[in-house]
Amino acid sequence: xxxxxxxxxxxxxxxxxxxxxxxxxxxxxxxxxxxxxxxxxxxxxxxxxxxxxxxxxxxxxxxxxxxxxxxxxxxxxxxxxxxxxxxxxxxxxxxxxxxxxxxxxxxxxxxxxxxxxxxxxxxxxxxxxxxxxxxxxxxxxxxxxxxxxxxxxxxxxxxxxxxxxxxxxxxxxxxxxxxxxxxxxxxxxxxxxxxxxxxxxxxxxxxxxxxxxxxxxxxxxxxxxxxxxxxxxxxxxxxxxxxxxxxxxxxxxxxxxxxxxxxxxxxxxxxxxxxxxxxxxxxxxxxxxxxxxxxxxxxxxxxxxxxxxxxxxxxxxxxxx
Numbered sequence: 001x002x003x004x005x006x007x008x009x010x011x012x013x014x015x016x017x018x019x020x021x022x023x024x025x026x027x028x029x030x031x032x033x034x035x036x037x038x039x040x041x042x043x044x045x046x047x048x049x050x051x052x053x054x055x056x057x058x059x060x061x062x063x064x065x066x067x068x069x070x071x072x073x074x075x076x077x078x079x080x081x082x083x084x085x086x087x088x089x090x091x092x093x094x095x096x097x098x099x100x101x102x103x104x105x106x107x108x109x110x111x112x113x114x115x116x117x118x119x120x121x122x123x124x125x126x127x128x129x130x131x132x133x134x135x136x137x138x139x140x141x142x143x144x145x146x147x148x149x150x151x152x153x154x155x156x157x158x159x160x161x162x163x164x165x166x167x168x169x170x171x172x173x174x175x176x177x178x179x180x181x182x183x184x185x186x187x188x189x190x191x192x193x194x195x196x197x198x199x200x201x202x203x204x205x206x207x208x209x210x211x212x213x214x215x216x217x218x219x220x221x222x223x224x225x226x227x228x229x230x231x232x233x234x235x236x237x238x239x240x241x242x243x244x245x246x247x248x249x250x251x252x253x254x255x256x257x258x259x260x261x262x263x264x265x266x267x268x269x270x271x272x273x274x275x276x277x278x279x280x281x282x283x284x285x286x287x288x289x290x291x292x293x294x295x296x297x298x299x300x301x302x303x304x305x306x307x308x309x310x311x312x313x314x315x316x317x318x319x320x321x
Contacts, residue, residue, distance in 0.1 A: 001032050001033045002031075002032040002033070002088075002089060002090035003032055003033050003034075003035040003058070003059065003087060003089045003090065004028035004029075004031045004032045004033065004034050004035065004089055004090050004091045004092070004093055005035055005037050005061075005080070005083065005084065005087070005089045005091075005092045005093070006021065006024045006025050006028050006034050006035065006036050006037065006057070006092075006093050006094070007036075007037045007039055007076070007080060007092075007094050007095075007100070007103065008021050008036050008037060008038050008039070008040075008048065008052070009021045009095045009097060009099075009100065010040065010044070010048075012189050016047065016048060016051065017048050017051055017052070018095065018200075019154075019159060019199075019200045020095035020096075020097065020100075020152070020154050020199075021036075021052075021095060022051070022055045022159035023095070023152060023154065023155070023156070023157040023158075023159050024093045024094065024095050024152050024157075025052070025055045025056045025057060025159070026055065026056065026157050026158070026159050026160050026162075027093055027121070027122050027150075027152050027157045028056075028091070028093045028122075029056055029162065030122050030123060030124045031090050031091045031093075031122060031124065031126065031148075032089070032090040032091070033058045033059075033164075034055075034056045034057050034058065034093075034164070035057060035058060035059040035060070035061060035087075035089070036052045036057040036059070036060045036061070036166070037060075037061045037063065037080060037083065037171075038060060038061065038062050038063060038064065039063050039068050039076045039079060039080065040063075040064060040068055040069060041064060041065070041066060041068065041069040042064045042065070042066070043064065044064055045060060045062045045064065045168070049166050049168065050166075052166050053163060053164055053165065053166030054161050054163055055159060055160075055161055055162065056161075056162040056163075056164050057164055057166045058164045058165055058166070058167065059165075059166070059167050059168075059169060060166050060167070060168045060169070061083060061169050061171045062168055062169065062170050062171060063079045063083075063170075063171040063172075063173050064173070065173035065175070067173060067175040067180070068173065068175075069184070070183060070184055071175070071179065071180050071181075071182060071183055071184060072182045072184065073099055073102045073103050073106065074106065074178070074179035074180075074181070074182070075173075075175040075179045075180070076103055077102075077103050077106035077107050077110065077179075078110070078175060078176060078179050079171065079173055079175070080092070080103065080107055081106075081107055081110035081111055082174075083171060084107070084111050084113075084147055085111070088147075089147060090147075090148075091122075091126065091143075091147060091148040091149070091150065092104070092107065092147060092148070092149045092150070093122070093150050093151075093152055094149070094150065094151045094152070095151065095152060095154065096117065096118050096119075096151035096152055096153045096154060097154075100151050101117060101151050104117065104149050104150075104151045107149055108146075108149050111146055111147055111149075112145065112146045113143065113145060113146025113147045113148065113149050114143030114144060114145045114146060114148060114149065115143070115149045115150075115151075116128045116130065116141055116143060116148070116149070116150050116151075117130075117150075117151045118130060118131075118151060118153045119150050119151065119152055119153065119156075120152075120153050120156035120157075120278075121156065121157070122150060122152075125142070126142050126143065126148055127140050127141070127142045128140070128141055128142065128150055131153075131274070136270065153255055154199050154254075154255055154257075155199060155200075155255055155256055155257030155258075155278065156255075156257065156278065195224060195225070195228075195229070195230050195231060196228070196229070196230045197230065198230045198231070198232055198247060198249070198254055198256060199254050199255070199256055201229060201230035201256070201258055202229075202258050202259045202260070203224075203227050203228070203229035203230070203258055203259060203260045203261075203262075204224075204229055204230045204231075204232050204249070204256050204258045204260070204261050204262070204276070204279070205220055205223050205224040205227065205229050205230070205231055205232070205262045205264065206220070206231070206232035206233055206234060206249055206261070206262065206263055206264065206266060206276070207219075207220040207231075207232075207233055207234070207237055207242065207243065207264050207265055207266070208233070208234035208236055208237050208263070208264065208265040208266030208267065208272075209234065209236035209237055209240065209265060209266075209267070210264070210265020210266065210267075210286065210287070210305060211237060211242055211264065211265045211305065212242075212265075213242060214241060214242045214243070216242075216306070217231075217233075217237075217242050217243050219264075219305065219306070219309045219310060219313075220233075220243075220264055220309070222309075222310075222313050223262070223264070223309050223312060223313045223316075226313045226316040226317045226320070227260075227316060229258075229260075229262075230256075230258075231243070231247060232247050232248070232249040232254075232256065232276075233247045233248055233249065234248070234249065234250065234266045234269075234272050235248055235250050235252065235253065235271060235272065236267075236269075238253075249272065249275040249276050250271050250272040250273075250274060250275035250276075251270075251271040251272075251274040251275060252271065253275055254275060255274075255275045255276075256275060256276050256279065257276075257278040257279055257280075258279050258280070259279075259280045259281065260279070260280070260281050260283070261276050261279035261281070261282045261283070262282075262283045262284075262285070263276075263282065263283070263284045263285070263286075263293050263297070264285045264286075264305050264309060265285070265286060265305050266284070266286070266291075266293055267286070267288070267291050267292060267293060268284070268291055268292035268293025268294070268295070268296060269292065270292075273292075273293075273296060277296060281298050281299070282296055282297045282298050282299075283297060283298065283299045283300070283301070284296075284297035284299075284300045284301070285300075285301045285303065285305050285308050285309065286300070286301075286302065286305075287302065287303060287304050287305070288302075289302045
């Protein structure tokens, strides 16, 4: 069975892999045997082999060098391109993060291959599904030139364990001078709250324009904390200064697909729906019974969020105690 290369994305602390990597390993099984590729500083692979084995990596290619950490993505793309030329994989599946997309684009040029970005599903024949125009159009496409390269949209595939051998193989790292044109001079790890990461949370509570103020977003936070959920926001809310832009859910923000998504004071514009419509269960709270969000919701509450949300938070907290 041909291999499918999956570059590993590390969490911000560098001690584990992001959920997006496990999603990519799961999606890659449709095309062949997943093979994880560790591109990082010396010692990067040591702490992640077991989790990669658990999620189906038959082989773990280990490319470790300071050059892969001290510069931007060009060195990683070079190493990956040489690995593609040497191993002739069936495909390459890369998490669709900003770095992942840049690596994929560079890799496509270096290998003369076709490239499909932000796919949500990959079939056994290589046909990929993409959602376009804020979810209003579904596209099915297939790469016809070179080694198919895909970037997989986060939260579009549920990670599923499939234990494999994860045999390690060292990959030599040789980086050209051209790839060292931009050096990383500093890294700052963002301070995280006790809430789960937005794109990886199983429950998300999002607030919209209807929350009315930054101060009132405390209602959203309290409900989220009672559920041990992540907090999100619509574009209207972040543009109004109610909550930071890094928590925006939607076409121009982050894509989430939790088990439970609670939309509070969100009208349900198509731009927002594009970032959360694949959630397993959607609950909407809005005082406007004609709000478009109710067309998408599995459960809806028509009412004033200033009354409904505190009452729900109180009941959830009491039930948990």
